Amino acid sequence: MRARVFVTLKPSVFDPQGRTIAESLHSMGYGKVADVRQGKYFELELQTESADKARALAAEVADKVLANPVIESYRIELE
Amino acid sequence: MKFAVIVFPGSNCDHDAYHAAKHVLGQDAEFIWHKETSVKGADVVILPGGFSYGDYLRTGAIAQFSPVMTAVKAFAAGGGPLLGICNGFQVLCESRLLPGALLRNRDLKFHCAHVHLRVEQTDTPFTMRAFRGQVLSVPIAHGEGNYFADAQTLAELEASRRIVFRYCDESGQVTDAANPNGSLSNIAGICNDTRNVVGLMPHPERACESSLGSTDGLVLFDSVVASLAADGALTA
Numbered sequence: 001m002r003a004r005v006f007v008t009l010k011p012s013v014f015d016p017q018g019r020t021i022a023e024s025l026h027s028m029g030y031g032k033v034a035d036v037r038q039g040k041y042f043e044l045e046l047q048t049e050s051a052d053k054a055r056a057l058a059a060e061v062a063d064k065v066l067a068n069p070v071i072e073s074y075r076i077e078l079e
Numbered sequence: 080m081k082f083a084v085i086v087f088p089g090s091n092c093d094h095d096a097y098h099a100a101k102h103v104l105g106q107d108a109e110f111i112w113h114k115e116t117s118v119k120g121a122d123v124v125i126l127p128g129g130f131s132y133g134d135y136l137r138t139g140a141i142a143q144f145s146p147v148m149t150a151v152k153a154f155a156a157g158g159g160p161l162l163g164i165c166n167g168f169q170v171l172c173e174s175r176l177l178p179g180a181l182l183r184n185r186d187l188k189f190h191c192a193h194v195h196l197r198v199e200q201t202d203t204p205f206t207m208r209a210f211r212g213q214v215l216s217v218p219i220a221h222g223e224g225n226y227f228a229d230a231q232t233l234a235e236l237e238a239s240r241r242i243v244f245r246y247c248d249e250s251g252q253v254t255d256a257a258n259p260n261g262s263l264s265n266i267a268g269i270c271n272d273t274r275n276v277v278g279l280m281p282h283p284e285r286a287c288e289s290s291l292g293s294t295d296g297l298v299l300f301d302s303v304v305a306s307l308a309a310d311g312a313l314t315a
Binding site for chain 1: 136173178184185196227
């Protein structure tokens with residue numbers, strides 16, 4: 001099974017990279033892009049027996065390694 | 080007394096720390112490779128600067144899982160003086176030995192310069208020979224030194240006097256202009272609740288010889304030697 005993990009900075013954390021991208025877009029004329037926040041995307045190939053086990057394993061890996069809970073939160077999609 | 084300098088793959092300020100301890104202070108020093116499972120009787124442990132694991136995933140994120148970190152955590156739990164410098168500070172935060180996290184510098188630039196630090200607390204093994212308000216000139220070299228913690232953690236750090244160093248101007252004023260990276264409350268370094276683990280982004284080990292432009296970093300090393308000689312008796 002494959003799990004996709006999306007890791008994003010918590011809203012309270014200033015994201016200078018996202019801000020820089022947004023400002024670049026504005027200077028290119030994309031005024032309708034109000035804001036940009038940059039995150040990370042991971043694909044996990046999991047050898048688990050069920051979707052529940054896959055989700056639990058992905059969450060454990062995300063909690064322990066992929067995301068730093070001080071500054072990031074995550075969501076998981078399974079396929 | 081013996082200083083242990085932990086070496087992760089990608090650490091590159093390990094030699095500077097070793098040099099300061101051994102050749103400037105005249106103490107015993109040893110490198111400990113990250114795969115070792117003991118700190119080999121060291122009296123002081125240093126996590127040096129550099130780019131452990133290439134800063135992959137997040138700075139310090141993978142180093143927290145190196146085998147040696149079990150022994151480093153045990154050393155800290157036993158009250159031993161542990162100093163994390165730059166990447167070492169990042170590793171301490173990822174390991175939860177210190178709270179908070181280090182983010183990308185707010186202007187997205189890597190800053191390599193001498194800055195001024197104000198010593199805020201002198202009851203840690205690394206600052207006991209300093210005085211409150213002392214201004215130190217110390218170099219920084221980092222792209223991710225922007226200290227962040229949530230409001231509750233920041234309040235706790237302030238209330239429990241665990242902010243050990245703040246960025247300031249040369250007269251000791253803590254101003255935004257003196258803040259090289261956007262760190263909240265100009266925090267340059269903090270300690271844990273038992274005050275034996277200190278992390279800071281600047282490099283005191285590169286401010287121990289006048290040929291390098293400042294000897295203000297010596298006070299951190301003199302302090303820890305004095306703290307061990309005095310059997311850990313600290314004065315505020």
